[in-house]
Amino acid sequence: MHSAIQAALDRQVELERDIDRLCLAKFAAACGACRGKCCRANHSSLTIESWWLRNVSMRAHGKWWPDDWQGHAGCAAQGPAGCVLKAGRPTYCWSWLCEPLLAECADCWQVIFYVFISELPAEIAQLTPTTDLLQLDEADVAANLPLIARRLEEAHGLLAEARTLIDPAAGQLDKHRAALHLLCRMPRILHGLARQAILDRIAGGQV
Ligand code: SF4
Ligand code: SF4
Numbered sequence: 779m780h781s782a783i784q785a786a787l788d789r790q791v792e793l794e795r796d797i798d799r800l801c802l803a804k805f806a807a808a809c810g811a812c813r814g815k816c817c818r819a820n821h822s823s824l825t826i827e828s829w830w831l832r833n834v835s836m837r838a839h840g841k842w843w844p845d846d847w848q849g850h851a852g853c854a855a856q857g858p859a860g861c862v863l864k865a866g867r868p869t870y871c872w873s874w875l876c877e878p879l880l881a882e883c884a885d886c887w888q889v890i891f892y893v894f895i896s897e898l899p900a901e902i903a904q905l906t907p908t909t910d911l912l913q914l915d916e917a918d919v920a921a922n923l924p925l926i927a928r929r930l931e932e933a934h935g936l937l938a939e940a941r942t943l944i945d946p947a948a949g950q951l952d953k954h955r956a957a958l959h960l961l962c963r964m965p966r967i968l969h970g971l972a973r974q975a976i977l978d979r980i981a982g983g984q985v
Contacts, residue, residue: 779916782923784837789930790830791838793902794865796937797872797895804892805879810860816874817861822847822854824868828912830903830919835866869900869912880971886979890957891943893972894964898937901964902929936960 825831826843835842842862847854855863861871875896883889903911905925914922942948942956961967968976979985 779833780920782927783916783919786919786923786927786930787830787834787837789927789934790834791865793930793933793937794834794867794872794899795838797898798864800895801874801892805882808878808882809874812878816876817853817856817871821868821871822850824870824912825855825863825866828868829915830911831866831868833866835863838865839863867899869903872896872899875971877971880975883975883979885984886976887943887953887957887985889972889975889979890960890967891940893967893969893975894940894943894960895937897964897966898933901966902933905929936963 822843825835826847839862843854844850853861855861855867861867873896875893879892880889883892905911905922909922911919911922911926919926939956940960942952
């Protein structure tokens with residue numbers, strides 16, 4: 779495999795590991811109590827059959843799936859303590875923010891931050907309106923590599939900016955600026971659940 783492709787895969791691993799750490803720090807207890815109720819058996823086939831996701835997860839974990847994964851009743855990545863994948867999960871598996879988790883967000887900034895990180899992997903996978911990174915084979919990944927690398931660097935930059943929202947030392951003006959930029963850059967953040975959670979925090983003065 780070309781070293782530039784390996785470098786891009788590693789940047790995706792770093793991004794997902796960062797997102798995973800941030801999610802765990804905030805939501806591990808709530809998700810643990812729920813025991814992965816939103817995991818689905820077909821998600822392992824998405825991970826293993828997508829060239830990009832398979833290679834991201836292999837960079838992070840080596841070959842993690844059992845040879846008989848197709849005979850498993852649930853997702854092959856589901857371990858006793860939750861998902862074994864720190865990177866290379868299907869993007870659906872990051873878009874998890876449910877009502878119990880949103881209830882853990884103390885203010886409007888936290889809502890925007892956690893919805894943002896939950897949608898970031900899906901956002902970067904949609905390279906163009908018609909090109910989905912998760913559908914590409916190795917030759918197509920090579921052909922689109924400059925765009926993929928740009929999207930990954932942009933994602934790392936956006937994540938660094940988004941951290942302003944959960945930084946206790948950051949000022950209100952900086953939080954407003956970061957939130958406005960993220961909402962304009964990624965309108966997908968404003969799905970129904972997130973909109974309601976933001977409106978509730980504004981009504982309650984938690985801004
Ligand atoms: S994301 Fe929500 S529904 Fe899914 S396991 Fe966590 S708490 Fe449960
Ligand atoms: S990849 Fe992980 S998060 Fe996704 S369904 Fe499987 S165990 Fe659950």
